[in-house]
Amino acid sequence: MMLLVKRIFLFTFVALLSHGVVARVTHAESREKQKVVYHINVDDRKVLNTAMKTIQNHLGAVGADNLDLRVVLHGNGIALLQLAHSDPTFQGKVKSLKRQGVHFIVCHSTLAARKIDFKKDLYDVTEADIVPSGVAEIAHLQSQGFSYVKP
Amino acid sequence: MNHDDKFSDEYLNAFIDDQLTPEEREQVYARLSHDEALKQQVCRLRQVSDLVSLAYKQVPQPAPGLRTAKAGKWFGLGLAAGLALAVSAVAGWLLFPSSTPNPGSPVAQAMSPSAAVASADNVEKVLIHISDGQPLHLKNALDEVESLMRFYRKSNQQAHVEVITNGDGLNLLLADTTAYAARIERMQKEYAGLTFVACQNTIDRFKNELGVSVRLLPGVVVTDSGVAQIMRRQHQGWAYIQV
Numbered sequence: 001m002m003l004l005v006k007r008i009f010l011f012t013f014v015a016l017l018s019h020g021v022v023a024r025v026t027h028a029e030s031r032e033k034q035k036v037v038y039h040i041n042v043d044d045r046k047v048l049n050t051a052m053k054t055i056q057n058h059l060g061a062v063g064a065d066n067l068d069l070r071v072v073l074h075g076n077g078i079a080l081l082q083l084a085h086s087d088p089t090f091q092g093k094v095k096s097l098k099r100q101g102v103h104f105i106v107c108h109s110t111l112a113a114r115k116i117d118f119k120k121d122l123y124d125v126t127e128a129d130i131v132p133s134g135v136a137e138i139a140h141l142q143s144q145g146f147s148y149v150k151p
Numbered sequence: 152m153n154h155d156d157k158f159s160d161e162y163l164n165a166f167i168d169d170q171l172t173p174e175e176r177e178q179v180y181a182r183l184s185h186d187e188a189l190k191q192q193v194c195r196l197r198q199v200s201d202l203v204s205l206a207y208k209q210v211p212q213p214a215p216g217l218r219t220a221k222a223g224k225w226f227g228l229g230l231a232a233g234l235a236l237a238v239s240a241v242a243g244w245l246l247f248p249s250s251t252p253n254p255g256s257p258v259a260q261a262m263s264p265s266a267a268v269a270s271a272d273n274v275e276k277v278l279i280h281i282s283d284g285q286p287l288h289l290k291n292a293l294d295e296v297e298s299l300m301r302f303y304r305k306s307n308q309q310a311h312v313e314v315i316t317n318g319d320g321l322n323l324l325l326a327d328t329t330a331y332a333a334r335i336e337r338m339q340k341e342y343a344g345l346t347f348v349a350c351q352n353t354i355d356r357f358k359n360e361l362g363v364s365v366r367l368l369p370g371v372v373v374t375d376s377g378v379a380q381i382m383r384r385q386h387q388g389w390a391y392i393q394v
Contacts, residue, residue, distance in 0.1 A: 002228070041291070041295070041394060074295070075394075109298045133298060138390065139277045139390035143388075148390075148392070
């Protein structure tokens, strides 16, 4: 009788603990993505192309599922989505990155200052992609644990 | 009480327990001297009383070992069970960190000045790094800094923003050659949390390699090494942005 009771307690304990471990593993997989923010504020095509290559390399090295990668575009960097709007090769590269989970974030201050209509002039931008200040967004993301990369 | 009446057991028990008054006791003693039946009655009751007293004086102790062992077993088991439960609860609590929606998601940020989330002590700390001295670059850099300060002001967000210049970026702060003396002076007056910083290593290099004696704009702070200051600030939890 005593042995049975002991066994019941042991089973319950192990069950609870292993449930927690399994939950932690799956929880960990979904929560602990590498977080990085890429900052682009130049319109030099060479720099933009290199930046996209770098991002692709990053995805390849870490795995798209393990990466929360955001590209903040402000100032001259808005050119990346203007080019993607008009240039099919550029568009193909941006599309490919987006399919792999990359978020392109656009600065509203820049749009307002340059009188850019995000629906007409930029490739595939919705209101959800727009932040009030690109620089403030970069600072904010760093406070949330994002690493900063300036390609 | 009548001389010939029988005493009740209750009365006699009181006599035996010495709870009668002296007069009552005298009465009983008087009757006992010639009443054989009463003698026997008192004797019987006294025996019962003595047996009861004896029983209360000698309460049998539990058999040593048997009951204690049982209690210990249950106690140990109960303790183990409680411990297992407590450890499981704590393990579960630790292994299930509370999940919060990602506050940095684009949806959360869209079109709202109040979406800026402050650092733990409610002051945003941002380091802006300028190392390129080309005139257009410097203009864009100042535009970005001002845009940032305006945003924080609009969202009632306290902020310390440090603009650190090294390399060719130092040109921004050279009193003799900069195109932005007035603009920087205005920005310094307008935004209390804004500081312009010059790198001493770069100042020395300008002197030694270019023969330029650096004179800085008023209010500019000097740091020993720009890159060292960048590292220090990041260690202190400042955000770093290269514009």
